[in-house]
């Protein structure tokens with residue numbers, strides 16, 4: 001297969017500069033992503049301190065076991081992604097592919113579990129959508145509805161990021177399959193790895209904020 | 216060798232393909248200039264309609280609804296599609312790589328993408344705002360925007376949301392370029408203040424824009440799904456919207472004014488042939504403004520029912536931001552001292568900026584005072600204050616920068632006489648338009664009303680006549696710049712005898728900016 | 744290839760997850776939320792330092808990472824301060 005001699009893009013002086021620029025660009029992008037979720041977290045914090053009791057009660061209606069299982073899936077996908085980065089640096093196409101596919105499978109597993117959780121909440125009449133009945137078995141039904149609205153917005157936004165991440169990994173699988181320019185692949189794998197781990201980090205705080213602050 | 220030198224970035228051809236698919240930051244600057252100028256004149260037409268309505272006390276030219284839609288269009292277009300991208304996306308795009316001594320921005324394709332997002336998103340929003348009769352004002356305040364307005368709010372906020380990505384991409388590009396692409400010897404304290412200003416602006420773009428994005432998403436969700444996050448009758452809190460909105464939108468003022476300050480630093484030094492007074496102080500002031508700007512947002516909410524203690528804190532921090540702003544103004548003035556001043560058109564714009572920004576800044580201190588703000592809130596005093604900052608400050612500097620770097624961008628000169636007339640028309644027209652509005656606001660004329668008592672007519676008529684003079688000041692450059700593009704005399708590499716890397720290469724510059732990457736041996740503004 | 748380090752980090756993450764979920768089931772009281780956030784921060788730090796290679800990155804990138812978190816803190820802190828003193 002053709003191996004291209006490593007050369008930086010025309011605006012850079014050398015490979016080191018290009019690598020630094022690309023990684024820094026990705027980190028700055030992740031900071032913007034953090035603040036995107038940050039607006040959501042700020043909103044949640046504000047309502048959590050205004051309605052502490054009903055928010056704690058509502059958290060008790062979410063499925064902690066499923067969310068814990070999901071956390072395990074995501075953390076494991078973080079591991080396989082880190083291993084994929086090592087494999088691409090070691091120049092092993094086969095291993096890289098294996099780890100990429102494992103990461104994607106774990107990510108899909110996460111989305112599957114998440115979907116099942118949403119389905120359960122829909123069945124329990126806790127999904128506050130127009131046209132659906134919201135049946136809250138307690139006081140302060142409106143505030144509980146607010147909790148579930150925030151829950152669906154935040155987990156939905158996170159799931160959207162997972163879908164984008166999976167798309168990114170799908171593209172990477174094709175690129176690794178072709179294995180044209182290993183330097184470039186290493187860079188791209190690092191960038192994808194950063195994104196994937198970031199989605200992981202966001203989930204850890206969503207998990208803590210939504211599921212663990214129960215009664 | 217000579218053939219090499221004559222091949223500049225514009226000689227690559229004029230085919231549509233060579234423009235729409237370019238990744239050259241200098242060509243992308245032109246793409247931005249075209250879109251931004253279009254948006255600017257559209258917003259300007261809306262402004263003239265507003266001033267026309269306000270010539271007479273009764274609402275006889277526009278209906279109340281029509282007036283709401285007109286000022287919404289004016290605000291949405293001018294804030295989101297003109298002021299925010301104006302200097303960074305055009306002059307910043309052209310100059311950032313040249314000033315740090317690089318061949319291009321770090322991510323040229325991202326740069327092109329950000330123009331597409333900006334232009335298509337902008338056109339979409341404007342079509343929706345005009346077609347859908349959006350009447351919320353540029354702020355989209357809840358609960359009006361979420362519960363009551365029957366116009367195309369969802370489409371409008373979706374458009375602004377999309378354009379936000381363009382800001383973020385530009386911000387990332389500038390930050391990474393400043394950090395990683397500097398030429399040998401160009402260390403941080405040798406960067407021109409224009410670069411510092413755009414760097415600080417980029418930090419704000421990156422840190423604040425995403426919070427606006429999520430807020431706009433929630434307005435759309437609230438209208439579509441009725442989730443009640445900002446709806447008090449469902450347990451929500453409308454003040455939350457204002458918190459998140461102003462967490463972006465106050466720093467957004469600095470997105471507009473910091474690059475303008477960067478431009479003015481270049482103008483004042485070049486046309487007084489003096490080193491900038493207190494370079495390090497200027498750098499510190501830029502960074503302080505951009506960071507302190509994040510903790511003052513509550514001064515927009517003094518009368519909205521936020522906690523008094525928070526109000527006191529926000530008021531205090533707002534006063535504090537005045538300190539670095541004053542440092543900058545005084546340093547520019549000190550730079551003029553014993554300089555060899557020439558009153559070229561760019562310098563007239565630069566000096567206009569100093570005066571107008573000083574008035575805008577000082578009236579801002581009135582508004583930061585808790586008690587006084589109760590009287591002045593939502594009156595024409597506010598309108599006058601922020602127009603002094605955004606139009607008197609940002610737009611004046613934008614035009615000044617355009618006049619300063621035009622010979623570099625096109626390789627051609629423009630009419631000296633007409634450009635001076637335009638600059639003076641802007642200064643006179645601007646003051647005539649907006650100074651009466653301070654008086655109107657102080658005597659109680661609220662903003663966003665299409666009719667008013669007879670007693671206010673004289674000042675309103677003055678303001679409307681001023682806006683005509685102002686419009687002439689904006690239209691003239693369009694004429695002589697177009698003329699210059701085709702007929703202007705060749706400018707040569709450095710028509711102003713200015714310092715800075717961008718003046719050491721040909722005009723227009725070659726495709727990769729420099730024939731060979733320069734080596735920097737001294738700080739900026741080495742005038743003597 | 745060095746499998747050891749990533750796997751050790753992964754095991755550490757799982758242990759911390761078990762700890763925080765265990766606390767949630769067993770412990771009550773006002774300090775519990777704080778502990779949850781301390782553990783979440785520790786897990787995030789492990790992910791960022793090792794899987795996202797902050798340890799091997801230059802200081803500037805670390806500064807960006809910390810700066811982003813601080814800015815988010817600023818937003819939440821000031822908003823909450825306003826709500827709580829209303």
Ligand SMILES: [Cu+2]
Pocket residue numbers: 464465468511512514515
């Ligand atoms: Cu403000």
